[in-house]
Amino acid sequence: MTPQRARTLALGVLLAGFAVLPLLLGDYWIYTLTIGFYYAILAASWALLVGYVGRISFAQAAMAGLGGYASALGVQHLGLPPVLGLGLAVLVSGALGLAIGWLTLRLHGAYLGLTTIAFAEILRITATAEYGLTEGSRGLQVAPLLTGGSRTEYYYLLLGVTAGCLVLMGLLLRSRLGLFFQSIREDEDGAASLGVNVTLWKMVAFAISSAFAGLAGGLYGHFVQLITPSMMSLQEMGIVLAMAVIGGFHNVLFAALGGVALQVLLEALRELGEWRLVAFGLVTLLVLRLMPNGIFGAAVATIAARMRRNGGDE
Template sequence: MRAASTTPTHVGLVVLGGSALLPFLGLQEYWIYTLTIGFYYAILAASWSLLVGYVGRISFAQAAMSGLGAYASILTVQHLGWPLPLALAAGVLLAGVTGLFIGWLTLRLHGAYLGLTTIAFGEILRIAATAEHGLTAGSLGLRATPLIPGGSATVYYYVFLGATIVCLGLMLLMLHSRVGLFFQAIREDEDGAASLGVEVTTWKIVAFAVSSAFAGFAGGLYAHFVQLITPSMMSLQEMGFVLAMAVIGGFHNVVFAALGGLVLQVALEALRSVGEWRLVVFGLAAILVLRFAPNGLFGTVAALVTRKGKKP
């Protein structure tokens, strides 16, 4: 079993926390807004990393889980009159329960079969959201109440930064507990873990549920920030962005995956002038990282720094 070094993770958290200084450095409001969206992707990439990097189970439904949390949060406010905290909790719960179902449904599936099943499930959710005009307004989009009425871009920035740090903290607490050991044991040797008494079936389902719950939370926050969501946030293209962010950052570490989400969202905006070619750049970057730096950019840098630090 691979033992993760905590020092690089702590450095990553410090770097993330250091971004709290950016609004004081005269950053334009446009880039403050871009970074806020980046924190949304950071939570999504970290939640995908939690499932893939630590449990060894792949899912292409993460963006769909985010959309599910977003729609649940908006609709509970609109139709039930729930306050935003309860509405966000409803989105987390619905996404978590759906992840629980996916985990149970795909227990015996591996590799390509598991991936195809989660793709199909995500597409079913997206198509349902598009077709159900009466409830979701279809492709026209559903308007949401603001997360912070009258809040400035800087206020939203700090809310999303805080949410990202809290989510990463909860993930790390879980991963450094017995639950995390069970997850990694399943990833390394499922049969061996079962022979040692690990309830493999139970913990795989739990992993899907927890990963989906974090995605649902991210989606709820995002919905009440941008105040208009469409089924496109559940598309395979969005899932591709999340996957590329986690892979380029380093999907074997939730903090590195989160940093990948943040940095690549900024890069995506910086390359907006080249149009659709930026997606090609994204894809090529993910392929090159997988080929030459399988631990991701941040994982590779952390390994080099750690190696140099051990030299006399």
């Protein structure tokens, strides 16, 4: 079996598995997995920016929150149908992402991290303080995406959107754009000297990544029907980071799988209370230290190596 065919097969099995799961699981787990899809898009969008372009951001959760509020308020005040509300979420988060990308063009590494923390906290503080608009920390009621939709319907909807987002990201990253992104990550000055418009692509990367986060946040709001400023907090960002790192943030699919897997584990280990978050923090540190490509990255590398060795024996 060639590696390409093995990969197509694995992706097919994975998608089929997620399509069959609701037939085997109860309402509670279907709900948990649906939330997991929100984290999957969010973790993948973060991996797109950090893993491929090498631009660190701690504003991803805040961007999702912004998308959630944009969509909810658009539906509430402008009378948009929820689908157009999601469109508004993508536009607003993407536009702010573009603006932050433009403002931070000269910044790298820790400076970029600090600036994005500042933007994220300003967004969260504003959402808390402008209680006339957002209901503050009490949370904002959000219109449902599907009127009277069942859990299973939401599950398939979010599964479809997640798969669509991942395919879109995959196509983007396999195009010339993906090459530009990786050239910026490896050597920004070198890429610029070879004619890559570094300025433009750094901004575009921030905008695309934020737009996906905004879509995820909008979907989450219309599914859960309540959003609070706490979804923009740095603790929430820490969970997204842990998901992407544990899954493997140099690959959008692995990061997305990390998101679903961690969300399911967080629910399954609920009886451990706060200790499960301690365990995840510890696993994140260990993975960062010992397995920089994440658990799925390491697993795929092992399988690929074994296949190659077996192929050589024949």
